[in-house]
Amino acid sequence: MNFFNLKNYSLIILNIVLFLWTSRFETCHAREGHQWRLKGKFPPAHSVLNVEKEEGHGSTAGSSHQHHGRSTMSKLAGNNYMLADDTMSTQQEGSSKAFNVLDFGAKGDGKTDDSEAFGATWAAACKVEASTMIVPSGYVFLLHSVSFSGPGCEADIVFQLDGKIIAPTTPGAWKSGLLQWIEFTKLNGITIQGKGIIDGQGSVWWNNLPTYNPEDSEGVMQAKMPGTKPTALRFYGSTRVIVTGITIQNSPQTHLKFDDCTTVQVSDFKAASPENSPNTDGIHLENSHDVLIYSSDLACGDDCVSIQTGCSQVYIHNVNCGPGHGISIGGLGRDNSKACVSNVTVRDVAMLNTLTGVRIKTWQGGSGSVQGVTFSNIQVSGVKTPIMIDQFYCDKSKCQNESSAVAVSDINYINIKGTYASKPVHLACSDDLPCTGISFSAIELNPVQEDSQPFCWNTFGELRSTTVPPINCLKMGKSRKPVVNC
Numbered sequence: 001m002n003f004f005n006l007k008n009y010s011l012i013i014l015n016i017v018l019f020l021w022t023s024r025f026e027t028c029h030a031r032e033g034h035q036w037r038l039k040g041k042f043p044p045a046h047s048v049l050n051v052e053k054e055e056g057h058g059s060t061a062g063s064s065h066q067h068h069g070r071s072t073m074s075k076l077a078g079n080n081y082m083l084a085d086d087t088m089s090t091q092q093e094g095s096s097k098a099f100n101v102l103d104f105g106a107k108g109d110g111k112t113d114d115s116e117a118f119g120a121t122w123a124a125a126c127k128v129e130a131s132t133m134i135v136p137s138g139y140v141f142l143l144h145s146v147s148f149s150g151p152g153c154e155a156d157i158v159f160q161l162d163g164k165i166i167a168p169t170t171p172g173a174w175k176s177g178l179l180q181w182i183e184f185t186k187l188n189g190i191t192i193q194g195k196g197i198i199d200g201q202g203s204v205w206w207n208n209l210p211t212y213n214p215e216d217s218e219g220v221m222q223a224k225m226p227g228t229k230p231t232a233l234r235f236y237g238s239t240r241v242i243v244t245g246i247t248i249q250n251s252p253q254t255h256l257k258f259d260d261c262t263t264v265q266v267s268d269f270k271a272a273s274p275e276n277s278p279n280t281d282g283i284h285l286e287n288s289h290d291v292l293i294y295s296s297d298l299a300c301g302d303d304c305v306s307i308q309t310g311c312s313q314v315y316i317h318n319v320n321c322g323p324g325h326g327i328s329i330g331g332l333g334r335d336n337s338k339a340c341v342s343n344v345t346v347r348d349v350a351m352l353n354t355l356t357g358v359r360i361k362t363w364q365g366g367s368g369s370v371q372g373v374t375f376s377n378i379q380v381s382g383v384k385t386p387i388m389i390d391q392f393y394c395d396k397s398k399c400q401n402e403s404s405a406v407a408v409s410d411i412n413y414i415n416i417k418g419t420y421a422s423k424p425v426h427l428a429c430s431d432d433l434p435c436t437g438i439s440f441s442a443i444e445l446n447p448v449q450e451d452s453q454p455f456c457w458n459t460f461g462e463l464r465s466t467t468v469p470p471i472n473c474l475k476m477g478k479s480r481k482p483v484v485n486c
Contacts, residue, residue: 099125100134101141108139110166115144122148129154135196137162143182144173145230150187150238157187161196161246167232169204171223178226180234181252190235191242198248200232205252206277206301229253229279235261244268250277255300257284260310264288269296275323277301282324285311294318303328304354305346309339309368316345322352326383328359329373331393333366333406340368340486347376351418357386360411361393364430365402369486371410380418386445387413389438389459391430405430407484410437411461417444425454425471434458434479443467 099121102108106117118141125131131154135141143165167181168174181200184190205225232251235241239262247270248255255271258264264285271282282298285291287310297320298304304321307314307329321327327346332339339362351357358375380386391405408429424445429435438461445468456473463471 097128097131098134099128099131100136102136102139106139106141108136108141108163110140110142112142113144113168114141115146118143118146125157126150126153130156130158132158132160135159135161135163135165135194137196139163141165142168144168145175145178145181147183147185148187149185150190153187155187156189156240157191159184159190159192161192161194161198164197164199166199167201167252169201171225174226174230176226177228178230179228180231180257182232183234183236184238184241185236187235187238187241189240190238191244192233192246193242193244194246196246198232198246200230200249200251200255202229202250202252202273202277202280205229206280225252231255231257231284233257234259235264237261239263241265246270247272249273251280251300253279254281254284254302254306256282257286258288258291259286261288262290264291266291266293267295269293271296271298271300271304273300275299275301281306282321284308285314287311289313291315296320298322298324300324304351307341307344308332309337309341311344312340312342314344317348319349320352321349322354324354326351326354326356326359328356328361329370330359330361330406331363331395332361332370333363333368335363336365336367336402336404338368338486339366339370339406341370342372342486344373345376346374346378349377350379351381351383351386353382354380355384356388357383357416358413359385359388359390360408361388361390362406362408363393364391364399365404366406367404369407369409369484371407371483371485373410374412374414375416376412376414378416378418380416380420380445382419382421382448384420384422385424385426386416386418386420387425387427387443389427389429389435391433391435392428403432405433407433408435408438409483409485411435412439413441413443415442417442418446419448420445420452421448423452423455424469425456427454427456427459427474429458431458433484434460434481436460436479436481436483438474439464440467440471440474441465443471445469 101117101121104117104120106114121133125133141163229252231254232248234257236259241261241264244267249272251273273280278301280301282300282304284306286308289312291314293316295318302325304324305316305327309332329341357378357380360370389408438459441464454471454473460475460477460479
């Protein structure tokens, strides 16, 4: 009996020791998410392509975004990515890191100006690392121009957008010369995610007509909107920026802009504005590096993606574009400025009824260079001009002829197929600084109606396979003039 009691006491003491020892460790739970957050810089574009090749994935434009985007990223998750928690939209309201705009006075009735409440919510969330600012579903929030400023904020803030945000449509609500409507600045780790909508209600800007205020007791016509149209959503001077899942529609001007940002990721994003909405770029990049854009649908009245000066290491894949003006690098070199763009890959893109397909456009009189660009696996349907280099770009009635130019070199066009509505290939390079290192492989472009031949001017490169139609105007080899790099 004594032996039995001693054994029981020993077991009890052992269990207590084990319990105290295991309580020192935190329990971790993880499950697979649908978005990604960066742990470091993106791998170079060619590294991502190599992963796809090793896995034996096909590369067909217009194929499933899920298949290409997610499978590629999952191979990189161990080294360059960490999974974002996709349960943010169901986060408990009582969490010390969750800040709901309704708790800070937002009405969400679509009529009351909720700008102050959003500002107060941000001020609270900004002080807490890895906090979440919640814009809940089922509400419509009217916001005037607002800037969520970053200096002094903690890192890794999530802006969970599941509701709808709308812009005011009366001139008195806008300051003259305002360049953006909603802005995030100087942040280290900022994610905007969710199923919500940002609606710029841009038709009052596009039509440039007097606006009618139905709440005005006399029903009088209001003044016109300011001459400067604002970008809907802009990020400035920030690192590790993620935009995923949201929709921006009817923007007065550009839908989504990144300026002076590093390590940017856009996925499952939708830009939606009509074809006749002027200057409404889908995504605009400027002075930004290490940018990844994938699995997105872009419909607008200007470039689906616009890549401007100061951009490098840009990788775009599995994007649907149209209506719009295609995916463009430029215009670069305006007003005799220097412009530098390098290491850009655009692949697995479908374009429907766009003005151009893949385009490089520069102004006369500029300087600098565009180099190291690959356009591959592009499917075009009814695109006016699928392949274009235009070093005589001018958006005015007349531009002055100048000898200097932004140099264009090492540009590769691979597997671009489909139909064109006007001209299959247009390569207009500078008289004084020819385009060099322009290569073509597996090009097959057929007319919607009448045949048209490719046009080349002062363009040097090589045909790595037979093309349809034949690009006989291309000058084989290299130009005698030296290649210019930034």
